[in-house]
Amino acid sequence: MLRTLKFALLASAIAVLSPVAMADTPKDTLVIAENIDDIISLDPAEAYELSGIQVLANTYDRIMRFDPTDITKLVGGVAESQTVSDDGRTFTMKIRPNLKFASGNPVTAKDAAFSLQRVIKLNKTPVFLLSQLGWTPENVDQMVTAPDDQTLVVKIGVDFAPSLVNALLSSVVGSVVDQKTAMAHEKNGDFGYEWLKTNSAGSGAFTLKAWKPNESVVLEANPTYRGGEPAMKRVVIRHVPEPAAQRLLIEKGDTDVALNLTGDQVTSLKGNKDVTITPSPQALLYYMGMNLKQKELQDPRVRQALRYLIDYDGIVNSIMQGGAQVHQSFWASGFWAALDENPYKLDPDKAKALLKEAGYPDGFEITLDAPNSSPFTNIAQSLQATMAQGGVKVNIVPSETKALLTKYRAREHQLLLIYWGPDYMDPHTNADGFANNLDNSDAATKGKPLAWRNSWADDAVNKMTADAVRERDEAKRKQMYLDEQKKVLDDGPYAIMFQETKQVATRANVKNFIFGPSADVVYYNLTTK
């Protein structure tokens, strides 16, 4: 009795003290609920995490950009026009006149050159995007120059197709940093790095007002943005790690956008008039790696067989629930040069025949490493069940993602379930990741591409990658990538299964929230409500 009374008292105290829940977010503020625990830096020469890149896509303008109104089109950002020399190695760009940084300083070719040089000299994670152009800390001052304020000259030391070079300049390292502001905060020759980790110095649609790790990112509109002042004066990205909480927030109208809803939450929101769900196909691929250090997996027929022991449609329908579509080649559907053939289906009989041919009529036992989070746990269980139909006994080894990656990079797995997102919007990025492996020794010094991690090296495929990157004829180049995807699809050490579909939930009054196929193409400046 006493307790019930106290609970009743407490409940009424809560009711009295609480204000009536506010139904809407502020009119000129866009509130986004998202898991942003991956952000470790907001310096465009260092940031390489999805949430961080999304922020940078809005705080910095880039040399090249994807058109926010047609995100399949690569257009000039601060660069207005471009000419390429006959040998394809010198790019001369005109910078748009009268552009200003948020600080008020003019945007010049010198700032653009500084920004590119800075990436190379700081030598942080995303440096590989630009260093593959043959740039080093020693030569970059000669390779990237600004003869005058309106002209940027970019020389490359390798034979790369112009479309690839432009794709690289549209990635996060193509962000143009305000040299004066950055250098005003320089410490010990760091090009303003310490300061720019938590501040912005760009000419994007917004400026960074505050980043509180694991709490929020606050952006403020930049009135001098070349695309016009954004309708939203403020963007607040709140860290909400729990998807179920995101769902409640969007239902109640306490957030305008929710970005990490799970498939079943989206399904249950379908009937809600106040919430709009927009599917957006992503470039992210879910795949299973097969390590050739494992004797059984060295036989291509065994790898084929495993690809026939996956219930692709079942997983998409029952586990992903709209969060993915079946895609089996290494370059995501919807992009230039993607191979849209999905030849594999769950077919235990075919798999058994292949395994018999390979000398495993009774199957074998193998481990599968998988992240211990949704949806990977469920996918792993489905794989375990269908593999058993072919006699392959799978033991699932769940672990935390960072621990999983550590193991993967040491090539200590047998089968491993994980995802891969491209680094820029050109098929070379994934050809380089999935197919290229020039040094298959354990002590490989040139990074750890996925082919190396799975101990798969094929000289013919390496040559395909090298040839395609050089080809300047677009149609021919496209065919080369289609051929390479086919080859990896048949023979590679992967079972590529799905392409992610982001299901973006917005309040019904929110219009033009642009969520493109990658973090580079997320724009807040056109959003109205």
Place this chain on the structure above:
Amino acid sequence: MERGKAGRMVRQLASFCLTLALTFIGLTAVTFLISRLTHIDPVLALVGDKASKDVYDQAYHAMGLDQPLVVQYAYYLKRLVSGDFGVSVLTSQPVLSDLLRVFPATFELATVAIVIGVALGIPAGVVAGARKGSWPDHLVRVVGLFGYSVPVFWLGLVGLFVFYGKLGWVSGTGRLDVFYEDVVTPRTGIILVDSALDGDWDIFRNAFSHLILPAAILGFFSLAYIARMTRSFMIGQLSQEYITTARVKGRSFWGAVWRHAFPNIMVPLITVVGLSYASLLEGAVLTETVFAWPGLGLYITRALFNGDMNAVLGGTILVGAVFIGINLVSDLLYKVFDPRLRDA
């Protein structure tokens, strides 16, 4: 006489300092060792999965990982003594400023939770113990069992769903509505205090409506524990002869319970409450995740999963300090409530 007392105090102080130093050395050494034995590559947290070998090696070297473990540890202790906790890999901020940011959030939550736990748990436990086998006793047992067995994240989500989603009595996740973000002047980092100091009662109410649900849920779990312990202490005391004596001398039953038995359970009760409070101050990872509460538990957990050593060690030291501090306060309170300990 006077000198003897002073000498004893000095000795006590010295032994306390020694215990303190040994505790911290042990704490950091074990944490350091464990973190190095896990299968997480700390460089990955900084450079990510796609960095080239060159960038990776540079970071590996900069983090001092190419040094022997003992050297790394000694180097860490040396910096620690000068008050430098190092920089967190994940937040790019000094660990000390990170802790000063996340700890007030946890402190605020834990304090309100323990107040709820004590205010409801102790009376409930006393009544249950005094009236063993009665319906209030059964009720306390059921509530206690519920508190032990229900997963906190489930209760958190259901609480959010009912009180925020359906009834609208409380606010949603986070510490404040977006309206009020960055409005309050951070003095202590405890929003209830800061807004009260500013005299801004709208923000106070808003912060309270964000706080009350997670605090009530955490409070419920300590309530369950405190009530159970109070109950068994009470049963122990009520079977003592002095209670019978008091009753024979004409004390009413409840008078004997509150005036005679209750003061005698204060000392063990302080231990129980102190430990509950300390474990709340460690931060409650699951509650903080569900309620997007930027506190210590979330901070340390994320650091652990990423092998962010400086942050893990800094957090561990803080938690250690909290436990030591609460033990100290408990010791002092023992003396207040137990006259026998006053001169010891």
